[in-house]
Amino acid sequence: EKGGYDHFMLKEMVEQPKAMMETLMGRCCESGVTFAGLKLNTEMMKNINRIQIVACGTAYHAGMVGKYYFEKFARISVETEAASEYRYKDPIVDKNTLLIVISQSGETADTLAAIRLAKERGAWVLAVTNVVGSSIAREADDVIYTNAGPEIAVASTKAYVTQVGCMMMLASFLGELNGKMEKAEGSRICHGLMMTPGLIEKALETQAVIKAFADKNHKIYDLFYMGRGVDLYTSMEGSLKLKEISYIHSEAYAAGELKHGPIALIEDGTIVVAVCTQENVFEKMLSNIKEVKARGAHVLAIVQEGHQDIATEVDEVWVIPEMDDDITAIPTIVYLQLLAYYLAVARGCDVDKPKNLAKSVTVE
Numbered sequence: 447e448k449g450g451y452d453h454f455m456l457k458e459m460v461e462q463p464k465a466m467m468e469t470l471m472g473r474c475c476e477s478g479v480t481f482a483g484l485k486l487n488t489e490m491m492k493n494i495n496r497i498q499i500v501a502c503g504t505a506y507h508a509g510m511v512g513k514y515y516f517e518k519f520a521r522i523s524v525e526t527e528a529a530s531e532y533r534y535k536d537p538i539v540d541k542n543t544l545l546i547v548i549s550q551s552g553e554t555a556d557t558l559a560a561i562r563l564a565k566e567r568g569a570w571v572l573a574v575t576n577v578v579g580s581s582i583a584r585e586a587d588d589v590i591y592t593n594a595g596p597e598i599a600v601a602s603t604k605a606y607v608t609q610v611g612c613m614m615m616l617a618s619f620l621g622e623l624n625g626k627m628e629k630a631e632g633s634r635i636c637h638g639l640m641m642t643p644g645l646i647e648k649a650l651e652t653q654a655v656i657k658a659f660a661d662k663n664h665k666i667y668d669l670f671y672m673g674r675g676v677d678l679y680t681s682m683e684g685s686l687k688l689k690e691i692s693y694i695h696s697e698a699y700a701a702g703e704l705k706h707g708p709i710a711l712i713e714d715g716t717i718v719v720a721v722c723t724q725e726n727v728f729e730k731m732l733s734n735i736k737e738v739k740a741r742g743a744h745v746l747a748i749v750q751e752g753h754q755d756i757a758t759e760v761d762e763v764w765v766i767p768e769m770d771d772d773i774t775a776i777p778t779i780v781y782l783q784l785l786a787y788y789l790a791v792a793r794g795c796d797v798d799k800p801k802n803l804a805k806s807v808t809v810e
């Protein structure tokens with residue numbers, strides 16, 4: 447059933463180009479985004495004055511990317527919160543709220559509880575989920591399926607990239623609905639999204655390089671990720687993946703936050719993964735890299751083609767193809783998933799059955 451792969455996680459990472467294609471199919475084309483069957487429309491959006499995104503774990507990280515692009519494309523301010531926090535804090539939610547929940551399994555207890563609470567107070571609930579007919583799909587008012595296909599490995603991979611794809615489509619869809627986004631912008635996003643299956647394919651082709659890096663460095667006891675803008679969320683997700691399956695301690699920081707404390711932990715040889723895919727903050731990332739280098743860090747930078755010359759500043763560079771800065775969250779995470787995977791394998795971990803973790807958290 448693993449289709450010849452050593453682990454479900456590897457099989458599912460390899461399936462990501464296809465998963466992404468399924469997500470985009472029939473929804474994303476050069477003229478913009480459509481969601482067949484979605485009840486949420488322009489009239490209803492006029493009454494919405496608050497958007498909240500609620501989820502757990504990896505799905506929460508997809509929600510952070512969602513917030514970033516809802517704000518960027520649709521100019522709507524959004525709160526993203528972990529379901530376990532949302533449900534116990536008497537959230538501000540009423541009939542003018544749109545609650546978007548994200549869940550691969552559609553069965554996560556805290557996320558389900560958040561839906562029930564928001565519905566009781568009159569909110570409109572839109573679920574982004576992978577499992578047709580799941581509890582979350584049934585209880586929500588509207589559903590967008592990620593269409594990633596069954597995900598078995600505890601570490602979520604193809605579900606994540608498709609959740610991010612759905613978030614970007616939704617952001618662009620809402621931007622058009624509320625008139626805050628030009629048609630041309632919508633086409634640009636869709637065009638970019640349609641490139642992602644091929645870009646993921648390219649990421650998967652670099653496995654040998656990633657494995658070699660992992661084989662050389664698997665004895666580390668901690669690892670830092672840093673990024674700015676959307677690269678921060680990619681970093682957070684990469685860090686979670688690493689913790690889950692390799693048991694290596696790791697942290698992900700907004701690069702500009704490092705000097706407000708965490709830089710104290712950087713010492714000779716500490717590996718820092720600097721995710722630098724965003725042109726508007728590239729120079730800022732470069733100064734943060736210099737700061738950690740000055741403390742002895744071993745820096746691995748991930749940059750788009752055209753920025754290879756960063757090699758003079760860092761210890762290792764992974765060059766990803768040139769692409770629209772607004773879609774880098776999708777291909778870039780694949781490099782970090784593979785890094786977590788190969789580090790875990792090099793350490794002899796049971797990747798598909800990490801200790802203390804279950805695929806679906808149906809109890810609190």
Ligand code: M6R
Binds near residue numbers: 602805
């Ligand atoms: O099924 P869900 O998307 O609701 O699950 C949420 C989290 O439990 C899940 O993403 C978890 O963090 C994964 N093991 C991450 O790889």
